[in-house]
Amino acid sequence: MELSERIKQTVRDVKDFPKEGIVFKDISTILLNSDLCKDIVSHLAEKHRNSNLQGIAGIESRGFLFGFPLAMALGIPFIMIRKKGKLPYNKVSYAYHLEYGSAEIEMHSDAFNPGDRILLHDDLLATGGSAAAAAELVHKCGGNVAGFDFLVELSFLNGGETLKNYNTQITSLVQY
Secondary structure: OOHHHHHHHHOEEEEOOOOOOOEEEEHHHHHHOHHHHHHHHHHHHHHHOOOOOOEEEEEOOHHHHHHHHHHHHHOOOEEEEEEOOOOOOOEEEEEEEEOOEEEEEEEEOOOOOOOOEEEEEEEEEOOOHHHHHHHHHHHHOOOEEEEEEEEEEOHHHOHHHHHOOOOOOEEEEEEO
């Protein structure tokens, strides 16, 4: 069975979360299957092995789950993009709107060198707000967004259109 089908069979739908009318795609069920997790990391590493990346930036918190192992598999740094107030050192921040409200994210200002090619990774692409905000942080520090990588994409929300302003290399393992 293909990897995308295995993921689709594993992701759990949670109705009315975080608010009524939303069907939340819960990837926590993937984490219960270590073989599936290994296969996901192996697939992502093979896909990005020749992409000339200098770092993987994961968006808190679910972007850390596969972003960090991917960075280790590729032998490159992992950069944490976190909610405001969670990073201890010099940082840059960016405020933006979400599907469910607003947020502000931060990244250490010295997480990579100017000109570095950074892949942005998260678990899910919905409207693209979080990923676009992460791309703004990369730009603020002089980096280049090498692309976007997601486990799941809710294609009916057209988040990819928002991200094309930063890079057209937008991939996801599963689309709904």
